[in-house]
Amino acid sequence: MDDTDQIVLSVDGLQVLIDVLTADGYRVIGPTVREKAIVYDDVASVADLPRGWTDEQDGGRYRLVRRDDSALFGFAVGASSWKQFLHRPVVKLWRARRSKNSWQVVPEVPPVERLAFIGVRACELEAIKLQDQVLLEGEHPDSHYQARRDNVFVVAVNCAVAGGTCFCVSMSTGPKAESGYDLALTEISDGEEGTVFVAEAGSGRGRSLLAKLPHRPASAADRQSAKAVSERTAASMGREMRSDDLHELLHRNLDHPHWDAVAQRCLTCGNCTMVCPTCFCTTVEDASDLTGKEASRTRRWDSCFTIDFSYLHGGSVRTSGGARYRQWLTHKLATWFDQFGTSGCVGCGRCITWCPVGIDITAEVEAIRDSEAD
Amino acid sequence: MVYRPEAVNTRRGTADATVPSVARVRRRWREGPHTWTLELEPEDGELPQFAAGQFNMLTAFGIGEAAISVSGDPGSKGTLVHTVRAVGPVSTALATLQSGDYVGLRGPFGTGWPMQEAQQRDVVIVSGGLGLAPLRPAIYHLLAERQRYGRVAVLYGSRSPGDILFRRELQRWRGELDMDVKVTVDHAPDDWRGNVGVVTSFIPRTTFDPANSVALVCGPELMMAFTVSALQDAGVRDEAIYISMERNMKCAVGLCGHCQFGTTLVCRDGPVLPFDRVRDMLTIPEI
Structure with missing residues (x-):
C-alpha cells in the first residue's frame, strides 16, 4: 500500500465507519468495558469503546486503570479474542431422527452472519491467519468456520501501548498490522485536533469504504506520528522470547x-x-432425547x-x-x-x-x- | 521447517466429513472376550472403498462415536467389516448392536499400509492383541496378490489362549504353504501346548531378508517399541518399518487436535506411520 493512500479520520469519522458498516448489514463488534475488563462485544457507537482506559498486565494479573487521556484504544488485549466469533465455542453439527426403520441425518447449516471486527490487533490478525490455516487449508475445511470467516470485515487498530505480558516483537507478529485487514488505524490521541486516526486500506472493499468516510489526506507529520506510535510500542514490550531455535x-x-x-x-x-x-481443539458430545428417536452431535472447544x-x-x-x-x-x-x-x-x-x-x-x-x- | 505429508496410500472421506451416512449391521459375531465383529452394509447407495490400514468413525446414535479400523477384506465389495472391543460406553454400544441395527459411518480416513511399496519384498507382520484387526486387511491383500510379494510372516501375540483374535483365520493362514504364521501368548493355562512369551522373540527365529523386507507392526505402544528394536537388531532399516498408532479421535480430519502424537496428527498423517517419522517420540512416556 502506498503511503499516499493514508488518510486521517476524526472520532466522528470513526462513528461514521461504524454506521456505514451497520448500514451494510454488518454486526459491528469491538472492545468494550465489562466486568472490569476489555471484552469484545457489540458496538453501536464510539461511546461504547473503552475511552480513557488502559490495562495493567502481568503473570496472573489484569487490572483496568484510567489513562490520563481520552484514547479509545489505549490498551493491549483482554481475555476475549476474535476466536469466539469465528471458531464458535459451541456448534451443533447435525441432528438425526429415527424413522420407521432407519435414521435420517440432517446436517446443521451454518447461519450466515456478516461480522465487522473493530480494533483487531496485529497479533490477533496473525492468530486468525493461523486458525485459517488449520481450519480451512487442510483437506477437509471446517464449513462452520468458513461460513463465518467468509463474511468478516476487519478493522485493525495498531497498538499504542504494549501490555505487560506482550511479546509480539519476539514472534514477529506485531505491533503494527502488516496484512490480513480491510482497514488499519493508528490512533493519535489528544493532539491539536483531538484524537484522530491515521487510516489505510488493506483491501479493495476497505478502500471503497474509506472513500465514504469524512476525512482529510494524511500529512507527512501524520504519517510520522503513526510510525512513531508503532515504534514506541515495539520498544516497550512487557516480555521477550528468543524464537529462532x-x-x-x-x-x-x-x-x-x-x-x-x-x-x-x-x-x-x-x-x-x-x-x-x-x-483450536474441539471435542464432540452426542445426545439423544428420552425416546431415543432424536440424536444430535455438538462440537465444543476443548x-x-x-x-x-x-x-x-x-x-x-x-x-x-x-x-x-x-x-x-x-x-x-x-x-x-x-x-x-x-x-x-x-x-x-x-x-x-x-x-x-x-x-x-x-x-x-x-x-x-x-x-x-x- | 515446512511439513510435507508423505502419505502412503490415502483414500479419504467424503466432502462433508463431519456428517455420518447411515449403514446397517448385516451380521455380528463374537471374536473373543468383549470383542465382536460387525459386518455393515449400506442403508442406501454404496459403501466407500478403503485401503488396508484405514479406519472409519462409527456412531452409535445418541451415544457417541469412535474410531474403528476396518478389519475386513479390502477386496470384498458391498460390506465393511469392523472389529470392536467393548471397553467404554461407545464401544460397548457398538459391540452390542444387533443385526438389523443402524450405525452412523464416516470415512474411511487416514493412511493405509504400504502394500505397493512392499511388492517384491518379504513382508513381516507383527501384531499384539487387538492390533491384529487393522492388519487383517493387509493379510487378506497379501493372500489375494500372493505372487507379488516375497516371504510372508504373520507373528501374533495375545494375552492368553482365550484372547486370541481371529482364531479361525489364523488356523486357515497357517494352513497356507507359503506363509509363516506364529502365535504366542503371555500367560497360558496348563492345557496350552503352544508358545508362551513375547511376540518379539519370534523375530530372530523367522526367515526373511532384512535388507529387502517391509515390516508392518500394530499393537500396544510398548509392544511396538520392543518390536521395532528387535526388527532393527535383525537388520531391518527404519524406513522399512511401519507402525499403526492409536490416539483419541473426534473429528478424524485434522481439525480437532485430539489425536496429536507429537509432530503428527494421527488421523491425518497416520494411523500408519513410517517408523522414522516417530522414532524420537515412541519411547517418551505420555506424548
Missing part, C-alpha cells in the same frame, strides 16, 4: 525435568487454552489440559500435569511447525496474564534453554 530446543528436551517443575505450579485448569487466540482429552480405551495418554503442560507448550512452539509449517504462538501474552498462578511461557522456555547452557 524453539523447534529444535523443545524437541531436544521432551524428557526435561522442567516439565514436572512447571506441573508443581500448574493447576491444569485450561485457562491458557481458552484465552489463546490460536488454540482443552489439552483435561484428562479426557487423550482418553484411549480405559485410560488417558497424558495423565500427569507435566505431560499436559508439555503438550500445550510444545504444540504452540515446536510441533505446530511440524504439523502446519509455522509457529502456533503469536505473542499476545494472554496465557501469561490469565494463568491463575502466573505461569509464563517465555520464562518456562528460558528455563529450559538456560539449563542447556549450564
Whole structure:
C-alpha cells in the first residue's frame, strides 16, 4: 500500500465507519468495558469503546486503570479474542431422527452472519491467519468456520501501548498490522485536533469504504506520528522470547525435568487454552432425547489440559500435569511447525496474564534453554 | 521447517466429513472376550472403498462415536467389516448392536499400509492383541496378490489362549504353504501346548531378508517399541518399518487436535506411520 493512500479520520469519522458498516448489514463488534475488563462485544457507537482506559498486565494479573487521556484504544488485549466469533465455542453439527426403520441425518447449516471486527490487533490478525490455516487449508475445511470467516470485515487498530505480558516483537507478529485487514488505524490521541486516526486500506472493499468516510489526506507529520506510535510500542514490550531455535530446543528436551517443575505450579485448569487466540481443539458430545428417536452431535472447544482429552480405551495418554503442560507448550512452539509449517504462538501474552498462578511461557522456555547452557 | 505429508496410500472421506451416512449391521459375531465383529452394509447407495490400514468413525446414535479400523477384506465389495472391543460406553454400544441395527459411518480416513511399496519384498507382520484387526486387511491383500510379494510372516501375540483374535483365520493362514504364521501368548493355562512369551522373540527365529523386507507392526505402544528394536537388531532399516498408532479421535480430519502424537496428527498423517517419522517420540512416556 502506498503511503499516499493514508488518510486521517476524526472520532466522528470513526462513528461514521461504524454506521456505514451497520448500514451494510454488518454486526459491528469491538472492545468494550465489562466486568472490569476489555471484552469484545457489540458496538453501536464510539461511546461504547473503552475511552480513557488502559490495562495493567502481568503473570496472573489484569487490572483496568484510567489513562490520563481520552484514547479509545489505549490498551493491549483482554481475555476475549476474535476466536469466539469465528471458531464458535459451541456448534451443533447435525441432528438425526429415527424413522420407521432407519435414521435420517440432517446436517446443521451454518447461519450466515456478516461480522465487522473493530480494533483487531496485529497479533490477533496473525492468530486468525493461523486458525485459517488449520481450519480451512487442510483437506477437509471446517464449513462452520468458513461460513463465518467468509463474511468478516476487519478493522485493525495498531497498538499504542504494549501490555505487560506482550511479546509480539519476539514472534514477529506485531505491533503494527502488516496484512490480513480491510482497514488499519493508528490512533493519535489528544493532539491539536483531538484524537484522530491515521487510516489505510488493506483491501479493495476497505478502500471503497474509506472513500465514504469524512476525512482529510494524511500529512507527512501524520504519517510520522503513526510510525512513531508503532515504534514506541515495539520498544516497550512487557516480555521477550528468543524464537529462532524453539523447534529444535523443545524437541531436544521432551524428557526435561522442567516439565514436572512447571506441573508443581500448574493447576491444569485450561485457562491458557481458552484465552489463546490460536488454540483450536474441539471435542464432540452426542445426545439423544428420552425416546431415543432424536440424536444430535455438538462440537465444543476443548482443552489439552483435561484428562479426557487423550482418553484411549480405559485410560488417558497424558495423565500427569507435566505431560499436559508439555503438550500445550510444545504444540504452540515446536510441533505446530511440524504439523502446519509455522509457529502456533503469536505473542499476545494472554496465557501469561490469565494463568491463575502466573505461569509464563517465555520464562518456562528460558528455563529450559538456560539449563542447556549450564 | 515446512511439513510435507508423505502419505502412503490415502483414500479419504467424503466432502462433508463431519456428517455420518447411515449403514446397517448385516451380521455380528463374537471374536473373543468383549470383542465382536460387525459386518455393515449400506442403508442406501454404496459403501466407500478403503485401503488396508484405514479406519472409519462409527456412531452409535445418541451415544457417541469412535474410531474403528476396518478389519475386513479390502477386496470384498458391498460390506465393511469392523472389529470392536467393548471397553467404554461407545464401544460397548457398538459391540452390542444387533443385526438389523443402524450405525452412523464416516470415512474411511487416514493412511493405509504400504502394500505397493512392499511388492517384491518379504513382508513381516507383527501384531499384539487387538492390533491384529487393522492388519487383517493387509493379510487378506497379501493372500489375494500372493505372487507379488516375497516371504510372508504373520507373528501374533495375545494375552492368553482365550484372547486370541481371529482364531479361525489364523488356523486357515497357517494352513497356507507359503506363509509363516506364529502365535504366542503371555500367560497360558496348563492345557496350552503352544508358545508362551513375547511376540518379539519370534523375530530372530523367522526367515526373511532384512535388507529387502517391509515390516508392518500394530499393537500396544510398548509392544511396538520392543518390536521395532528387535526388527532393527535383525537388520531391518527404519524406513522399512511401519507402525499403526492409536490416539483419541473426534473429528478424524485434522481439525480437532485430539489425536496429536507429537509432530503428527494421527488421523491425518497416520494411523500408519513410517517408523522414522516417530522414532524420537515412541519411547517418551505420555506424548
